[in-house]
Amino acid sequence: MLIGTKFKGVDFYNTDDLLTDDEKMVRDTIREWVDEKVIPIIEKHYMEGTFPMHLIPEMAELGIFGATLPEKYGCANLNNVAYGLIMQELERGDSGIRSFASVQSALVMYPIYEFGSEEQKNYWLPKLARGEKIGCFGLTEPDFGSNPGGLRTKAEYKNGGFVLNGTKMWITNGTIADVAVVWAKLDGVIRGFLVEKGTPGFEAPEMKGKHSLRASVTSELVFQDCWIPEENILPKAVGLKAALMCLTQARYGIAWGAVGAAMACYETALEYAKTRIQFDKPIASFQLVQEKLVYMLTEITKAQLLCIQLGRLKDQGKANYVQVSLAKRNNVYHALEIARLARDILGANGILNEYPVMRHMNNLESVKTYEGTHDIHTLIIGEYITGFSAFT
Amino acid sequence: MKVAVCVNRVPDTETKVKIGADGKTIDKTGVNYILNPYDEFAVEEALRVKEKFGGEVIVISLGGSENVEVIRKALAMGADKGILLKDDSQRDTFSIAKALAEVLKEISPDITFFGKQSIDYDDQAMPSLVGELLGIPSITVVVKLEINEDGTVIAEREIEGGREKVRGKLPIIIGAQRGLNEPRYPSLKGIMAAKSKPVEEREAPKFENKTEVIEMLLPPPKKPGRILGTDASAVPELVRLLREEAKVI
Numbered sequence: 001m002l003i004g005t006k007f008k009g010v011d012f013y014n015t016d017d018l019l020t021d022d023e024k025m026v027r028d029t030i031r032e033w034v035d036e037k038v039i040p041i042i043e044k045h046y047m048e049g050t051f052p053m054h055l056i057p058e059m060a061e062l063g064i065f066g067a068t069l070p071e072k073y074g075c076a077n078l079n080n081v082a083y084g085l086i087m088q089e090l091e092r093g094d095s096g097i098r099s100f101a102s103v104q105s106a107l108v109m110y111p112i113y114e115f116g117s118e119e120q121k122n123y124w125l126p127k128l129a130r131g132e133k134i135g136c137f138g139l140t141e142p143d144f145g146s147n148p149g150g151l152r153t154k155a156e157y158k159n160g161g162f163v164l165n166g167t168k169m170w171i172t173n174g175t176i177a178d179v180a181v182v183w184a185k186l187d188g189v190i191r192g193f194l195v196e197k198g199t200p201g202f203e204a205p206e207m208k209g210k211h212s213l214r215a216s217v218t219s220e221l222v223f224q225d226c227w228i229p230e231e232n233i234l235p236k237a238v239g240l241k242a243a244l245m246c247l248t249q250a251r252y253g254i255a256w257g258a259v260g261a262a263m264a265c266y267e268t269a270l271e272y273a274k275t276r277i278q279f280d281k282p283i284a285s286f287q288l289v290q291e292k293l294v295y296m297l298t299e300i301t302k303a304q305l306l307c308i309q310l311g312r313l314k315d316q317g318k319a320n321y322v323q324v325s326l327a328k329r330n331n332v333y334h335a336l337e338i339a340r341l342a343r344d345i346l347g348a349n350g351i352l353n354e355y356p357v358m359r360h361m362n363n364l365e366s367v368k369t370y371e372g373t374h375d376i377h378t379l380i381i382g383e384y385i386t387g388f389s390a391f392t
Numbered sequence: 393m394k395v396a397v398c399v400n401r402v403p404d405t406e407t408k409v410k411i412g413a414d415g416k417t418i419d420k421t422g423v424n425y426i427l428n429p430y431d432e433f434a435v436e437e438a439l440r441v442k443e444k445f446g447g448e449v450i451v452i453s454l455g456g457s458e459n460v461e462v463i464r465k466a467l468a469m470g471a472d473k474g475i476l477l478k479d480d481s482q483r484d485t486f487s488i489a490k491a492l493a494e495v496l497k498e499i500s501p502d503i504t505f506f507g508k509q510s511i512d513y514d515d516q517a518m519p520s521l522v523g524e525l526l527g528i529p530s531i532t533v534v535v536k537l538e539i540n541e542d543g544t545v546i547a548e549r550e551i552e553g554g555r556e557k558v559r560g561k562l563p564i565i566i567g568a569q570r571g572l573n574e575p576r577y578p579s580l581k582g583i584m585a586a587k588s589k590p591v592e593e594r595e596a597p598k599f600e601n602k603t604e605v606i607e608m609l610l611p612p613p614k615k616p617g618r619i620l621g622t623d624a625s626a627v628p629e630l631v632r633l634l635r636e637e638a639k640v641i
């Protein structure tokens with residue numbers, strides 16, 4: 001570890017002063033881990049389209065999974081700002097790594113914690129925290145993405161349990177998951193169910209052919225007369241609102257994660273521009289290039305401030321879902337723009353896997369779409385401020 | 393087993409050092425500080441000793457109140473309690489060693505770990521000096537350590553071109569070299585737990601410095617390179633200069 005921390009961070013407005021010593025130690029720990037363990041191997045996994053499974057026990061050991069949940073379930077009980085900083089650093093490595101941690105924490109452990117029975121919590125949370133079990137979250141269906149309320153997967157009460165029928169699509173971690181949090185309609189009402197890997201009538205084939213999030217497993221979940229015992233329903237997960245509460249948690253983490261990807265692109269572009277000579281000068285000396293770099297720094301700085309204040313509000317129990325939408329929408333949009341500009345500044349080198357920028361750029365296209373597309377967040381905020389719903 | 397680790401707070405290895413206005417200290421503005429990298433090996437080894445034999449790990453650091461940061465990092469990695477020996481003055485290696493020895497004498501650990509050197513002033517003297525002051529054995533530049541139930545200690549230390557196996561007996565001082573182990577990351581739970589671990593703050597015992605820094609100097613700026621030619625015809629001259637001028641071949 002003699003090299004120290006390689007990534008110095010982008011902190012133009014001394015936002016570090018807004019963090020506590022513990023929050024900084026959490027961030028620096030994950031930062032160092034990402035520099036040492038993720039960045040050296042991620043391009044290979046991305047090119048091969050595989051998730052680096054060997055990192056799961058290490059992430060568990062660090063305490064990343066369900067990091068905000070209480071100690072009695074084997075979790076670290078961090079605040080939301082520290083959790084956000086973890087997401088930022090993970091996504092500075094790769095959106096796929098952050099996605100894995102987001103799904104495990106915000107979309108699997110959170111709903112079990114929030115809507116599960118005491119038995120479900122005691123059984124699942126420690127195992128998920130230790131990374132012994134992997135989870136996934138099945139909401140999206142082939143015909144219902146932005147409009148999950150219309151989902152068709154059905155649950156019927158039968159023989160002291162439930163029979164599930166339907167298909168989920170685009171499910172992160174699906175194929176590698178030991179447990180799926182599945183959203184299905186029981187008597188017309190959306191409910192959450194836990195379905196274990198290997199349950200007869202449940203298959204989770206991997207989806208291939210992605211140009212984005214290649215170091216992440218994306219799957220279909222297929223249920224054909226899949227019977228699960230009665231105790232597998234999440235008792236308190238009733239209605240679409242429960243699923244949306246999970247999404248709010250995950251979107252919060254994404255808002256931070258996008259800053260990490262943006263920082264990686266900015267840092268790469270800045271270094272490159274200072275050393276790349278064209279027309280006998282470093283390209284960093286040209287106005288057009290400076291304009292791009294200044295835009296990047298400006299948007300990263302604004303996004304950081306959004307995240308920290310949103311995290312503080314969340315810790316005080318004052319953040320609402322619309323504020324989370326604004327941060328997800330803004331930060332991912334600008335992170336993607338920053339990645340595109342970084343790609344441009346690197347010229348032809350920008351398309352190579354020697355540099356992280358095109359990988360981040362491609363990843364961010366998914367990030368812009370999942371967890372509510374950019375435009376859907378526009379409609380959420382638009383409805384909130386005008387009082388008019390523009391969804392239909 | 394009572395285990396102590398002495399840790400230092402040093403400028404990040406990537407710091408571009410500037411000399412301060414007094415000409416005797418570095419300019420601290422914008423400098424990022426870290427736990428001395430060799431001390432990470434020391435902390436890790438201390439934790440392993442505790443995990444094997446039971447007992448506790450006490451972290452000691454001498455310096456300003458900022459040094460609490462490096463104590464907290466060691467606590468987050470798993471150490472049990474910290475002692476901050478507060479002192480803002482400029483000390484030489486000897487007066488630091490005297491202060492540490494005095495405190496270690498009081499604590500009387502079975503084994504005390506240091507990094508083999510601090511990457512700031514690079515003296516490489518602390519483990520041996522403290523050992524001498526306490527009148528106990530010290531082994532430094534250690535890359536492998538074995539402690540037996542009967543209190544004998546076998547340490548492998550790096551020497552020029554090879555290794556040396558040395559035997560000693562508890563209580564002992566060990567100076568950790570890179571390679572001794574792979575330091576763990578503090579876990580997030582560890583970071584949270586560190587908040588409630590005790591850090592005792594006391595004035596560092598005062599001792600006279602034996603030496604005084606009179607000036608700090610940066611290395612002379614690099615001379616620009618010389619181009620002897622751009623094709624194979626330049627090779628003989630290059631070889632001559634490497635041999636006669638640079639004396640590297």
Ligand SMILES: Cc1cc2nc3c(=O)[nH]c(=O)nc-3n(C[C@H](O)[C@H](O)[C@H](O)COP(=O)(O)OP(=O)(O)OC[C@H]3O[C@@H](n4cnc5c(N)ncnc54)[C@H](O)[C@@H]3O)c2cc1C
Pocket residue numbers: 103137138139140142143144145146147169170171172173212213218366369370371372373374375376390391392
């Ligand atoms: C890599 C990846 C991983 C994913 N992981 C998960 C997961 O783990 N679990 C899960 O449940 N889902 C997951 N998803 C699915 C993701 O949440 C959906 O893709 C997303 O909600 C968008 O749905 P859709 O793809 O069906 O697009 P559509 O809803 O068909 O949207 C297509 C376009 O139409 C626009 N649009 C839709 N409705 C309106 C409207 N009313 N007004 C204006 N414009 C509109 C959208 O903004 C978008 O531009 C993942 C997706 C990807 C790409």
Ligand SMILES: Cc1cc2nc3c(=O)[nH]c(=O)nc-3n(C[C@H](O)[C@H](O)[C@H](O)COP(=O)(O)OP(=O)(O)OC[C@H]3O[C@@H](n4cnc5c(N)ncnc54)[C@H](O)[C@@H]3O)c2cc1C
Pocket residue numbers: 276278279283286287288289344345346347348349351
């Ligand atoms: C897949 C691929 C195939 C290719 N095929 C061929 C081929 O068949 N034959 C061939 O000859 N070449 C080929 N190229 C090379 C291509 O034409 C160059 O990449 C292109 O001209 C840009 O040069 P560069 O990559 O060195 O970027 P650079 O010139 O280093 O530019 C880097 C960045 O600096 C900016 N910049 C440079 N100068 C200035 C300035 N004065 N003011 C403001 N901004 C400036 C650029 O706009 C860019 O954003 C190929 C490239 C790729 C990616």
